[in-house]
Amino acid sequence: MNVSHLPFFLLSFATYALAAGTAGVATIAPQLLGTSPVPGFDSRITGCTLAPAGNCQRAAADLTLAGLAWLDGSTVIRLGTLAPWAGDAGTSLQIVAGAQRLVIQPTAAVHVPGATRLDARLDDARGGTPVAAVLQSMPGAAVVELWLRGALFKEADNPVLQTVREGRVLDSISLRDGERTDHSVAFLHHGNQGLTWTDVLWGNEPSSNEQHWADYLNTGSTHNGFDELLGLHDLLNLPVNLQIAGPLQTAAEWYYPGGGAVEGWNDWVTRGVSEGWAALVASAYAQHIMPFVQDSMNNWAVYTHTQMTTWRYGYVPHTAWVPERVWVSPQDFDGNGTDTSPHVIDWIGDNWLPHGIWGVVLDQEEHCDYENNWANDRHIYTIDSPGQGSLNIIPISGSFTGNCHHDAGAAWNQIITSSPDELLLYATDWEVAAEVAGFQDQFPSALENMIWIAQQVAGSGGSANAVTLDQAMGGYTGGPINLQNGTYGLLGGRGGYGSDWLSPGTHNSWYSDWAGSPAHSDQHQPQWNYGQVWNATWNNLMSCPTNDLSETAWYVLMTNLYETGWHDGSEISGWIHRYASHIKNANVYAEASRWVDGQYANACAAYTSDIDMDGVDEVVLHNDRVFAVFESTGGRAPWIFSKGPDYDASVVGSCSAYWVETEGDYNDGASNNHVAAFSDVSPNTQNDPYSIQIDSSSASFSRITLSLGALSKSFSLEPGNPWITVDYDVPQETWIQHGFTPDYIDLLWSAASDRIWDPGASWPSTEYAGQRNPNTGVTGALVLGNGGALHSMDFQGTLVRGDEIRGSGRFRYLFYAGTTSEPAMNGAVSELVSLASQNMDATPPRLDPQAAFLAPDKALLLFDETVDPTTATSLSSYTLSGFPGGVGLVSATVQADPRVVALRLTGLQAGSNGTIHASGVSDLNGNLLDPAHDSASFSMPDGLTPHTILVDGVNDFIQWSEWMEQSTDSLFITWDSQYLYIGYNGLNLATGDFFVYIDTDGVAGSGAPRNAWNRVGFGPDRRPEYELSIEGGGNSMQLNVWAGNWSYQQYGEHGATSFEGWSGNIMNEIRLPWSELGSPTQLALALSTSQEDNLMTTRSWPAANPVGNNITITDWFVFDSTTMGQAMPAMGVAPNGTSLSILPDPPVVSISLHSATQVRLDWDTVPGALAYRVYSSSAPWAGSWQLVQETTDAFLLEPIGGFSAFYLVRSVGP
Structure with a gap:
């Protein structure tokens, strides 16, 4: 119903009081359509006479009399601000019209804060009908306003208002239809946010789907957000126009879908459409600036946004918002003397009518004032779109929009002084009135002002009418206009987009x-x-x-x-x-569309191509079902596509979501908006450069391998399979993430993606995990089966949900990209269940070729995957060769790391060596060791070089000959003929960085004056030519080379390997080939640790070097012919300068209470031992032993100190 055609009545009453003890009665003294009789109140704002000027509060409450015959079409009586009823229960108001009478009676006993409950009844020939209401009143109110919206009684043209006390009419007044003044206003809120920025929807409220919009009733509320304005128009049933950009629609559906008793954000708007208070406005889909692109792009954008808006909200929009109101033409003939045609490609006037858009919103001053008196002439104009018809131009009332933000009284005055043929349009970015995105600082009262203005319009009884723009077109006509080119003033006005601010004289x-x-x-x-x-x-x-x-x-x-x-x-x-920077990504989808179209000759292939047109080749792996694109950055697949007989879809790739953290081809680590498949996140190499090799490219089988250092991963496809076979080979446990976007184009509309998971699984073991689109069945999933990988966690970004898995050594899984059937009642997905039941582990395990020394009677074997404990602990699985006679195998034990087996041997002598064969060991799926990798060499160290170390996080250095300095932490150095080994136990690399400085020439002044990360300096006598720099996190070690300046070699670009300590295991190990140092004959080492990302050194070696801020290193460990007796790498020496021969440890060590203050340690003597060293530790698993004493006795007395300690006794030989 058009409220401008309803009769309008406004009655203003003075308050009344009964004089105590007298018979006199003060009447209500009604006044028709007057200004406020109360001194000190603003009388120029009709309808706001009850509050101080500029501080009008909530104006109306609804008394709904549903279904009453005396109401003509309207069921609402609006009763304005009420002072607390001052009369007694015997006084009432009544409206009499023929045989009907509406009686409003106070009930003084029932009050709520700021309101008085009134009892009302409708009397007619059939008797009284009670109607209850609670009416708002405001502090300081001095008059009562009764607003009646809608026709009153059908039987009478002139209803009468009476004041009645105890049945006696004290006074009355005829209610004639007063002088009618209609004023039309439209509210338009423009939401142009992208696919990620959803905080504007709920503002600073709790991040949930709950509606808080009623909070605006509390004038002290600090809430803000788009929801406050939705709630305002919902509560007042006041029409509002909403432009919601396509990406914002999707974001609202993804993050606030609702469900159950909670109404989703988009569902709220849809309800507003069905209830008549919400109208939708179209625009360009993602708010590009239209005149600077091709006509086909503009048509696509308007069509797509119109279709999406219609589909989502059930409203066909006929009005559109021009992005940033940039309306400029390739030929500027508007006659205002300013040429805004530079760089313009398309005249956008023909991009609307073909898509059902009748009119567009532009600016009153900048676009419509050249031939019109814009300040006082607010009409809807027309321009001609050749061959299409007339397009309406709906001007924004700029001054009114501004007043709504900062001067509500002036805005209301603009409304009530406008003429009936004018349309006053408030229109700007939604966030302004919502007080979000920084506008809460610029316009701190905008939301409160908008609330008050909306209340005045809603409570005006039809004098002020809020309209939708679609309804408005056809009225308020101003005729044809010579439309001016430009945009709104803040962006350049008549000078175009950005005016000539950056290039004077060249607009746009x-x-x-x-x-x-x-x-x-x-x-x-x-x-x-x-x-x-x-x-x-x-x-x-x-x-x-x-x-x-x-x-x-x-x-x-x-x-x-x-x-x-x-x-x-x-x-x-x-x-x-x-x-x-990511516009180029559309090219990947374009090329995949050609694959879908059957334009690829081979059913299966691998090739390199600059598929995204960024100047760098990617590698493509495809068959007839899956099309995957890999970047060398991170060795990841940012895009995976799938096709079948009746579908084609994207399964990985969310290229419409905002890149929060990067302009390049990298993952968004914090937001998870972009997480490519096969992202190696720990050790964190997801953004490091991988090498790519095409192993096979044929019609029957194709495979590629991406590698970084010791890590490699292979991907293979065969025709007909909607999955990629994935094989990893990693030097340490690795965590891998995969982000899924199953049927991305459907996600952009429905935002629907469901978790799929093996219902019989117990985390972390699962047969499969992934995401399925419930609308199309398109699925992205990881099928783990028995391939050796375990599930770690799931995660979510914008239009992305994904899974992280982990694995050690070599493991296999399938990446499924296709459609699946509806999950069973228990959630099982039949296609994935079938795939998971297949044996995916056909890879034989491998044994590291070097066994490690653990103790005088123990050797460690390292396999590249978890071994079967039965075969691994069976002595029949092992044979020994090359050892001196008398060496035998006593036991085999699987360690905490299930890839490691400890062998206990008898008869070993210092310096003896041989080979351990483990051909009988198998993995968990029965695969026996690879025959080419089933043996390991073992040397019984004598505490002297050469000593080979396994870089696996297990401390197998020799404490007494390779422990460089005694302290609370442990630094170890040793070497063999091929490698230099460094171990450091004492730093979690999540909290600091580790540096090794290497001087190979010994020439004073030669080398770098400061280290490669500019954290420490070096004295003049020795300076490094090489530096190992470790940030931490896995595979982060640089080998940096000085040649007048530092050159930086990342992990994988050099031959050094590392185990980087982290929480739970802070043992750091480095293996550096001598060849990387130029095979030096002398060597000097210094080392340091620092805090994360600053100059503060926390530890340095040798210990004579300082710690603190910006230190200078002057002391070094020197290994040359002088200190070692031979050139490096020197053999048969103790790196720490001792000359200890290795002896067995005492076989029995006991501890007993000696006295009230001492304990006694006793041990068996060892033949040949000259002395014994006793060490203590509170954390022996960390390798941090402290020397207590060296003694020639077979016992030691220790004081009781109120702490727990472990003791180790070592034999000292000649």
């Missing part, structure tokens, strides 16, 4: 500056700019076949053109770079 400088800037992710030589990138991408898309993947490419292109070229001052905004 924001676009030209951006389009001519090198694209931050582009690697072409010369580097492409953003204009070249988007134009090349558009041309590529225009040649694609039509299918879901080519359509997805359009979403990627248009979303990353968001706010095209926006600047912060004179600089392109950082977030614009992060969007625009």
